[in-house]
Structures are given as C-alpha cells and as structure tokens.
Amino acid sequence: MTTHKPIRKAVFPVAGLGTRFLPATKAIPKELLPIVDRPLIQYAVDEAREAGIEQMIFVTGRGKTAIVEHxxxxxxxxxxxxxxGKDMGALDATRATPGDIITVRQQVPMGLGHAIxxxxxxxxxxxxxxxxxxxLMVPHKGGGSGCMKQMVEAYEEVGGNLISVLEVPRDEVSSYGVIDPGEQVSAGLTEVRGLVEKPPVAEAPSNKIVSGRYILQPEVMRVLEDQGKGAGGEIQLTDAMARMIGTQPFHAVTFDGRRFDCGSKTGFVEAxxxxxxxxxxxxxxxxxIMERLLG
Incomplete structure (x- = not known):
C-alpha cells in the first residue's frame, strides 16, 4: 500500500476586508462574526483539528490581530x-498550545493565490x-464527519491534490470555480481533468463547484511564484491548480454534508x-420565534 505524507498543516487566508458586512466589519474581522455563539474561524479550526491537522497558518492583513487573540x-x-465557579467549557476549544497557531502577513490584497x-x-x-x-461546511443533521476529515481519508487512498466540490443549479456556476470531471474513482471521489474560474453558464464543464476546502502538494507554491493575474485582475489559486493537472494526481471529493455561504448576508443568516x-x-x-414572525 502506498503511503503519503500526512496532512499536518493548514492555511487559512483571513486577510480580506469583509466589505459586504460593513459596518459590522469596520473594526471586527468578518471571521469573528458568530454563527449562534461561535465565530466562523472557530468552526474552521475545529474542522481542521478533527481531521488531525496540528498547525494552523493564518494569512492575515491589517486589523486582523483579534483573530489570533481569539x-x-x-x-x-x-x-x-x-x-x-462558572463552566469553562465554552472557552476550551479556543485555547491553542504554542506552535499551533502561526501568522504571516499578506501586505497587498492580490487574490487567493497570492495569499496562499x-x-x-x-x-x-x-x-x-x-x-x-x-x-461553513458542517455534517448533516444527526452526525457525520467534517469535510476535511472526509478529504484526508480520500487523500490517504489516492494522494496528490484534492478539492471539495458540491453540485449547484446550473445557472449559479458563473459565481464559482468549476471542475471538468473525469473518471469516477469511487463513491464521492472523482478525477479532475480541468478547472475553470467563474465560467459563463454556457461554457461551464459541469455544475460541480469548488467549495472552499483543498489539499495541495507543496509544488503549487512554485507554480504560484510566476502565476499571472486571472479573473478579477487577481492571482487566482484555481489557475495555479489547473496548471498542475496532468503532472500530479488530482481528485474532487463530493462533501457528504451541508455548505453555507457565509460570505453573503443571506447565507450568514441561513447558517x-x-x-x-x-x-x-x-x-x-x-x-x-420563526413561526411567530412568519405568522
């Protein structure tokens, strides 16, 4: 059986300004906005820890020190x-041991690829x-493992690079990165033949969108080194990953769970x-309360 290097590190790009949530994010990082009583970043870190990841790398910008302080x-x-004599359980998950959290500054906002x-x-x-x-990626109601744990299990099987995907209505694909699917390896695991960032609906190779979780080999950093600007005039991670397809194994894991787009106000309220x-x-x-308001 082939063994693959374990996934011990995770990168969290958290340098964004959160302008869609102004004025709430004028002084508070959007990653600290709470879903009920836990900030978004806490959900992501908990998901990483569940998957066995040991080191969290926060790519921050100005005004984001509160994320580390959390x-x-x-x-x-x-x-x-x-x-x-109060219960300390609510604070337990927020404590990090030395070396668990490392920060690096993205001084100029040049896109996701540059942040990575x-x-x-x-x-x-x-x-x-x-x-x-x-x-925000959460298991189905009633239980199940998190998205990254499912991806790590798939990585142990096939190695290489993996991305999480979800199926969306065809008319929504132009808002996302979309995969060109190849062979179905097993249930929920598909070969990736290509990636397109925010394609026109008529040109999209599928309705399977990249959904915010990745496992990548370190060679992507050398690809990003000379990656030109793509959609939106930014250095796109999707473009760099597309260049790696064919040189290394590349698969998509269809997440068995739920996704909430908390980058939008309606998605945030839904979550x-x-x-x-x-x-x-x-x-x-x-x-x-909901029934009373709707009634």
Missing part, C-alpha cells in the same frame, strides 16, 4: 470565571490543507438559523 489565553476572563503563496516558507515541502472560513434550530438549548424557542 485563540490566546484570556487570563482575566478565565480567572474571573473560575473564581465564580505568502505561507510558502511555513508550509515548506509538505502537503497542506486550505480552509476558506467563509464557506445562523439552521444551526440554532438544531441546538437542544434553543432550538424549540428559535422555531417558535
């Missing part, structure tokens, strides 16, 4: 809660994961309602 020890808060390239020295010669925190309805401590009350 995972730091809050001595005054913790001491006060302990003194008052900024982490090249920390990634080194290891395969690594990428999380886009705006894409908040969906997850609140599933909570034992508030689900019934939230449902009653």
């Amino acid at each position: 995972f730091d020890m809050a001595y005054e808060l913790e001491a006060t809660m302990a003194e008052r 390239w900024c982490a090249r020295a920390i990634v080194g010669d290891e395969p690594f994961a990428i999380f886009l925190p705006d894409e 908040t309602l969906a997850l609140a309805l599933e909570r034992e401590d508030m689900g019934a009350d939230v449902r009653a």
